[in-house]
Amino acid sequence: MSRIQTQQKILDAAEGLFAESGFNDTSLRQITSQAEVNLAAVNYHFGSKKALIQAVLQRYLQIVMPRLEQQFDALLARQQPSTLSEVLAVFVQPLLELKQVKPQGTTLFLQLLGRGYTDVQGHLRKFISHHYGSVLNKFVLLVQQSCPSLSNAEIFWRLHFSLGTVVFTMASSEALFDIAAADYQEQADIASVIRRLLPYLAAGIAAPTIDSKQLDLMAQATF
Amino acid sequence: MSRIQTQQKILDAAEGLFAESGFNDTSLRQITSQAEVNLAAVNYHFGSKKALIQAVLQRYLQIVMPRLEQQFDALLARQQPSTLSEVLAVFVQPLLELKQVKPQGTTLFLQLLGRGYTDVQGHLRKFISHHYGSVLNKFVLLVQQSCPSLSNAEIFWRLHFSLGTVVFTMASSEALFDIAAADYQEQADIASVIRRLLPYLAAGIAAPTIDSKQLDLMAQATF
DNA sequence: GTACATTTCAAACAGCTGTTTGAAATGGGG
DNA sequence: CCCCATTTCAAACAGCTGTTTGAAATGTAC
Numbered sequence: 001m002s003r004i005q006t007q008q009k010i011l012d013a014a015e016g017l018f019a020e021s022g023f024n025d026t027s028l029r030q031i032t033s034q035a036e037v038n039l040a041a042v043n044y045h046f047g048s049k050k051a052l053i054q055a056v057l058q059r060y061l062q063i064v065m066p067r068l069e070q071q072f073d074a075l076l077a078r079q080q081p082s083t084l085s086e087v088l089a090v091f092v093q094p095l096l097e098l099k100q101v102k103p104q105g106t107t108l109f110l111q112l113l114g115r116g117y118t119d120v121q122g123h124l125r126k127f128i129s130h131h132y133g134s135v136l137n138k139f140v141l142l143v144q145q146s147c148p149s150l151s152n153a154e155i156f157w158r159l160h161f162s163l164g165t166v167v168f169t170m171a172s173s174e175a176l177f178d179i180a181a182a183d184y185q186e187q188a189d190i191a192s193v194i195r196r197l198l199p200y201l202a203a204g205i206a207a208p209t210i211d212s213k214q215l216d217l218m219a220q221a222t223f
Numbered sequence: 224m225s226r227i228q229t230q231q232k233i234l235d236a237a238e239g240l241f242a243e244s245g246f247n248d249t250s251l252r253q254i255t256s257q258a259e260v261n262l263a264a265v266n267y268h269f270g271s272k273k274a275l276i277q278a279v280l281q282r283y284l285q286i287v288m289p290r291l292e293q294q295f296d297a298l299l300a301r302q303q304p305s306t307l308s309e310v311l312a313v314f315v316q317p318l319l320e321l322k323q324v325k326p327q328g329t330t331l332f333l334q335l336l337g338r339g340y341t342d343v344q345g346h347l348r349k350f351i352s353h354h355y356g357s358v359l360n361k362f363v364l365l366v367q368q369s370c371p372s373l374s375n376a377e378i379f380w381r382l383h384f385s386l387g388t389v390v391f392t393m394a395s396s397e398a399l400f401d402i403a404a405a406d407y408q409e410q411a412d413i414a415s416v417i418r419r420l421l422p423y424l425a426a427g428i429a430a431p432t433i434d435s436k437q438l439d440l441m442a443q444a445t446f
Numbered sequence: 447g448t449a450c451a452t453t454t455c456a457a458a459c460a461g462c463t464g465t466t467t468g469a470a471a472t473g474g475g476g
Numbered sequence: 477c478c479c480c481a482t483t484t485c486a487a488a489c490a491g492c493t494g495t496t497t498g499a500a501a502t503g504t505a506c
Contacts, residue, residue: 006453006454024247024248025247027492027493027494028493028494028495029492029493029494037454038453038454038455038456039455039456039494039495040454040455040456040495040496040497041453041454041455042494042495043494043495043496044453044454045453048494048495049493049494049495117391118341118342118391118394119341152407153403153406153407153409154419156402156403156406156407157399157403157416157419157423158419158423160391160392160395160399161388161392161420161423162388163391164387164388164389164390164391164392165384165385165387165388165391165427166387167387167391168340168341168383168386168387168388168390168391169383169384169387171341172383176380176383179379180376180379180380183376183379184375184376184379186376193380196377196380196381196384197384199430199431199432200380200381200384200427200428200430201427202430203426203427203429203430203431204388204423204424204426204427204430205423206426207422207423207425207426207427208422208426209422229483229484250462250463250464251463251464251465252462252463252464260484261483261484261485261486262464262465262485262486263465263466263467263484263485263486264483264484264485265464265465266464266465266466267483267484268483271464271465272463272464272465
């Protein structure tokens, strides 16, 4: 069997299992048996499980990231600063284009991203910021320009809050879809979740800052 | 050695290791060797690792949850509906009171909560909603009253978005503290993060809803 | 068709996991 | 002091993990 066929069979099986059960809870034996290849094939073709995880994500990252970067560049080239909603909306198209690669592409990628940030601490974080740090910096710059009243530290925290929202939602998206469908009779696909996410994130990031005295009063108001 | 001494030594060692490395990546041998007790002690006193995890969380939940419930009840007893900020601010006091139990109590509990939702899928989620579902329902009711313009489905999604923010932030709080201290020279303790979180969450949950046509236009604006 | 490189395969490896066992030690009450 | 329940302990258990090995099979170029 040709090299690339085996590699692809492994990648296809791995991404599905990883998205569903996480990286830690998916064994190489599950992957290789579903891919119908020998157990040793993973180490032969990818070197290690860690490298396989990165390869699974790279398939999507190398498509999404250049598209994102060109969108960021377009906004940065403008004369007047963009609004925060515009900056966030830039993610929609590149993400939904992953459906052309594979029908479930968008969902898989976002679930994998979620797993990557929650499962193994740090490991994937470093991989992404090392390979695509410059792209992410452009995004942060755009956010800073769109919210000139916020300090850099405030933006740092709020972007990580937002990362948490996205990552957690995507990692548990399957369970949330089920609950939403059962309790609220709504069609829940990845596109509709993204639609719900953007206003939430935009409002959170651009929220008015509250000084601590005001907050302490609020916290004690109910006593 | 008396029963309760051994149990407490195990719980103390376990909560620290769990908070730092997560439930899956902390072995019983690490716990028992740090607690200076025999390996079999965990299974003897708690039955299983799963039960130990629940016991670790129960120590804090049984303190926080009744306090939260009485705060919720106080708000529900009012004549006029509370504001969303008031409802969220109610969490501050009960959480910070955990510092009296143990200096690091608040941080530990929130980190454990974060780990619980990200590590093992579902398992802890069910445990909490089974034991404290009625308390959480009161919270959801308060949010609904404070945001009458939002549909229940919208509130469902936005509360889960918020859960993601909290859980993710707390699970990776140690790393975030380090970055914030290094890059922005700011004292980052758990109380200051909570202070930063509340305005973000309040704004996100109460964000104006956007109809999908409007959003599609935004997404295509940069082409 | 022979020679060489690539790929597959079954098997074993070393290491870790949570749990169980049965004997030894310790505890407190009669 | 003895009895009995509780607790500790070292050891082994069965099962899983990622990785390595060396031989067999396959592919490819001459």
